[in-house]
Amino acid sequence: MTSKTSYHFSLRNIIGFLIAPLLFFYIILFMDLEPGQPQVTYTFAIALLMAIWWITEIIPLAITALMPLILFPLLGIMNGKDVSVTYFNHVIFLFIGGFLVALAMERWNLHKRIALRILLFTGTGPMRLLFGFMAATAFLSMWISNTATVMMMLPIILSIIKNLEEHVDKKDIFRFSTGLLLGIAYGASIGGIATLVGTPPNPIFIQMLDIMFPQAPDISFSDWFVFALPITLIMFLFTWLYLYFSFRPAASWKLLKEVSFRQHYMDLGKASFEEKIVFADFILLALLWLTRSGFTFGNTVIPGWGSLLDNPSYINDGTVAIAMAVVLFFIPSKNRKGKRILTRKTLFKLPWNILLLFGGGFALASGFKESGLSTWFGEQLSLFEGQPTLLIILTIALGMTFLTEVTSNTATTQLILPILAGLSVSLHVNPLLLMLPATISASMAFMLPVATPPNAIVFGSKRISIGTMAKTGFILNILGAIVITLLTYYWGTVVFGFDPHIVPPWAMTN
Numbered sequence: 001m002t003s004k005t006s007y008h009f010s011l012r013n014i015i016g017f018l019i020a021p022l023l024f025f026y027i028i029l030f031m032d033l034e035p036g037q038p039q040v041t042y043t044f045a046i047a048l049l050m051a052i053w054w055i056t057e058i059i060p061l062a063i064t065a066l067m068p069l070i071l072f073p074l075l076g077i078m079n080g081k082d083v084s085v086t087y088f089n090h091v092i093f094l095f096i097g098g099f100l101v102a103l104a105m106e107r108w109n110l111h112k113r114i115a116l117r118i119l120l121f122t123g124t125g126p127m128r129l130l131f132g133f134m135a136a137t138a139f140l141s142m143w144i145s146n147t148a149t150v151m152m153m154l155p156i157i158l159s160i161i162k163n164l165e166e167h168v169d170k171k172d173i174f175r176f177s178t179g180l181l182l183g184i185a186y187g188a189s190i191g192g193i194a195t196l197v198g199t200p201p202n203p204i205f206i207q208m209l210d211i212m213f214p215q216a217p218d219i220s221f222s223d224w225f226v227f228a229l230p231i232t233l234i235m236f237l238f239t240w241l242y243l244y245f246s247f248r249p250a251a252s253w254k255l256l257k258e259v260s261f262r263q264h265y266m267d268l269g270k271a272s273f274e275e276k277i278v279f280a281d282f283i284l285l286a287l288l289w290l291t292r293s294g295f296t297f298g299n300t301v302i303p304g305w306g307s308l309l310d311n312p313s314y315i316n317d318g319t320v321a322i323a324m325a326v327v328l329f330f331i332p333s334k335n336r337k338g339k340r341i342l343t344r345k346t347l348f349k350l351p352w353n354i355l356l357l358f359g360g361g362f363a364l365a366s367g368f369k370e371s372g373l374s375t376w377f378g379e380q381l382s383l384f385e386g387q388p389t390l391l392i393i394l395t396i397a398l399g400m401t402f403l404t405e406v407t408s409n410t411a412t413t414q415l416i417l418p419i420l421a422g423l424s425v426s427l428h429v430n431p432l433l434l435m436l437p438a439t440i441s442a443s444m445a446f447m448l449p450v451a452t453p454p455n456a457i458v459f460g461s462k463r464i465s466i467g468t469m470a471k472t473g474f475i476l477n478i479l480g481a482i483v484i485t486l487l488t489y490y491w492g493t494v495v496f497g498f499d500p501h502i503v504p505p506w507a508m509t510n
Helices: 002-028 036-054 067-074 080-085 088-106 110-122 126-141 145-165 171-192 201-212 221-246 262-267 273-291 315-325 350-373 373-380 387-402 411-425 431-441 455-461 466-495
Strands: 293-297 300-302
Touching: 002 036, 002 262, 036 067, 036 350, 036 411, 067 080, 067 373, 067 411, 080 350, 088 110, 088 201, 088 273, 088 315, 088 350, 088 373, 088 387, 110 126, 126 171, 126 221, 126 262, 145 171, 145 300, 145 455, 171 455, 171 466, 201 221, 201 350, 201 373, 201 411, 201 431, 221 431, 221 466, 273 315, 293 350, 300 387, 350 373, 350 411, 350 466, 373 411, 387 431, 411 431, 431 466, 455 466
Parallel strands: none
Antiparallel strands: 293 300
């Protein structure tokens, strides 16, 4: 066992520290992808180097993300000042604000209270129990970290399983517990795609679209929510039914008083002043996000509150997120004298590594555009030309889903979206048709423990085998790609108001 681990570790180091730099210098010195435009070749070399380092993780992902700051100015691809600017933007602040509110929920146990209230509502029958855990996990994952959500749900679910084992056949419960554990892992991934702050690939898409196509219309929180929520609901319902009929108990049991969430809920005590404040802030934040830009369905336009301002375009979802997060630093706590709802210590809990990873991806995308590499990639992928649009979308969705089974969904999204932007121009299709399914598919990996943190966490319970997860997840991977393809083509065109057969002017002037 030790020798095998050592072998893989040394192989990873050989690839990362030796092969990757050699490839980088070989491409720089001996290749010329686009005669007369050496920046295309240089950017390709940098992208390949970063991709290998992101996959092998020989250095932290966030450190790899800093490479454009060094190499772009050095190789004449972009000015150092311009590269630096890409690392912080409104999307980063959207993520920071949303994460601060999520940390407030975790600090005062509001997320646990919400989860238990949902479980109290759904009940304790096998089918309802699975639905309750999945619904609670999916809802919370729309707003807070998928990892934090599953980490919170796991102890609750394990205590329920142990309680059930005292009253029901253990073999029967072991089978059902597999479904419950997979349910919270899959529920976290499915719920996360519904909002812009639910999972990292979503805000990455917003900024990538802005970088690659500056004239493209803004996609607001409400636009994304209206588009992605149906995908979440369809995937949720199918996954719930699929898991239940795959892992349901062989023998039915009656509702057990011992298996009650009420005691867990009672242990929390009455809702504190701090919980009420955070809950109010959270609800207000969600409403402000959803109603800022209003809604448009065909010729029907429902204006948002942003239209009441003199300069509505000056306000974005990042502005709203930061405003609602900052408020919590001012409100004093009643139960902890001298403290506030959020304190300076909270800032240290922000995932700065993820923010740097975001920035590195945005910088890389800017390099793709400025050097012309995205256009070059689009021209190389001519095999898609003439193919049905639905088939192209399905191919992208499947490819992205299975690719992120073994790679970071954040890093992969950052690498793939600029390429798809160039491909869309070459194929003369709306970039949203290719970039949207790729973004959502990045969060739809269900087969392997390494695919997502939720998968890894439930696998760590040692109650699920890799074989079971892979077999169950494979079906969901395929279904997810099909659902994403169909809803992007038929529902996405309605929500975002475009004809899939017409290339918008903003896509031709990037």
